[in-house]
Amino acid sequence: MGFVDYVQAIIDGLLFGTTxxxxxxxxxxxxxxxxxINMSYAAASLAGAYCGLIGPQMLGLPPWSVFPLSIVAAGVIGYVIYLTCFRFIPLASPLATLMSTVGMLLLVDEIVVHATAGMPQNYPAIYDGDPIELGPFILRADLVGVFLxxxxxMAVLLALLYRTRLGMATRAVAQQPVAAQLCGMRLQAVNGLTFVVAGLLGGVAGAMIGASVGMLSPLIAGTITVKGLIVTVIGGLGSIPGAIVAGLLVGAAENLFQAVRNVTERDIYVMLLLFAFLVLRPGGLFAAARGRD
Incomplete structure (x- = not known):
């Protein structure tokens, strides 16, 4: 492999890293x-992508309908997870909520396995056009569509968080939940809507993963969960810009490691990248500044 091949691998990784x-x-x-931490988040996102397949496979809808159906289904699943794993469980017991989401992760995974008989499902591409040539580099049309x-x-989410009343309420609850309640904000309603928004975002991610890979498999859930947690830690817990940058970094590094070594060793080097950040910068790329509460 030459320099062009390495750069090509990084570009492909960056495009996929947005998921x-x-x-x-x-x-x-x-x-x-x-x-x-909602450990069932990635599995729920992929479950939403599976639900989107009901449209073209059972209802006779056009293939493109899988994408809006996946997003809506993931939002509904996200709210169900909030009701079952957070709403009625004392938040003062962090282990209880953590274990409940682990149980939900296993439950969602088992439902998907039984519904599909454990067989991979074909997933339509977001765009099946000719590759885009940029000098010596070639951009896959489907990956460009996924990236866009x-x-x-991400832009819609940032606009929601910083330009709407819901976003203001979400940020207020994140900073000072008691003070937000004293200002008249309904804590449970804001938490539930946050899970819905996160679910909708996960539906986009699950659908784009299926579209870029060309299929969905129950085996993907565990891998995506681990990668999502790695991105969260590297970016800095609670930092949305950090999650964006870390996702691109992990996607590029993963694809480069696969090109240099092979697919069987790819995840090993991604874990080593996580360990390097935990040792050298444990707070992540965008660690929150320490100060008085």
Whole structure:
């Protein structure tokens, strides 16, 4: 392999890395608002992508309908997870909520396995056009489409957080939940809507992962969960810009490691990258500044 091949691998990784960014943002949203980790988030996102297949496979809808159906289904699943794993469980017991989401992760995974008989499902591409040539580099049309849709989803989320009343309420609850309640904000409603927004974002990520790979498999859930947690830690817990940058970094590094070594060793080097950050910069790329509370 030459220099061009390495750069090509990095470019492909950056394009796909936006899906990791979306998963990392979903973890970050829930952690930032409730200070809890939702371990079932990635599995729920992929479950939403599976639900989207009901449209073309069972209802006779056009193939493109899988994408809006996946997003809506993931939002509904996200709210169900909030009701079952957070709403009625004492938040003062962090282990209880953590174990409940681990149980939900296993439950969602088992439902998907039984519904599909454990067989991979074909997933339509977001765009099946000719590759784009940029000098010696070639950009896959489907990956470019995935990249653009993920970027639009991030832009919509940032506009929601910083330009709407819901975003203001979400940021207020994340900073000082008691003070937010004293100002008249309904804490449970804001938390529930946060899970819905995170679920919608996860639906986009799950659909884009299926579109870029060309299929969905129950084996993907565990891998995407680990990658999402890695992105969250590298970016800095609670930092949305950190999750975006870390997702691109992990995507590029993963594809470069695969090109240099092989696919069987790819995840080993991604874990080593995580260990390097935990040792050298444990707070992540965008660590929150320490100060008086």
């Amino acid at each position: 990791y960014s979306l998963i990392g943002i979903g973890f970050t949203l829930v952690f930032g608002v409730m200070h809890k 849709i993920c970027v639009v989803a």
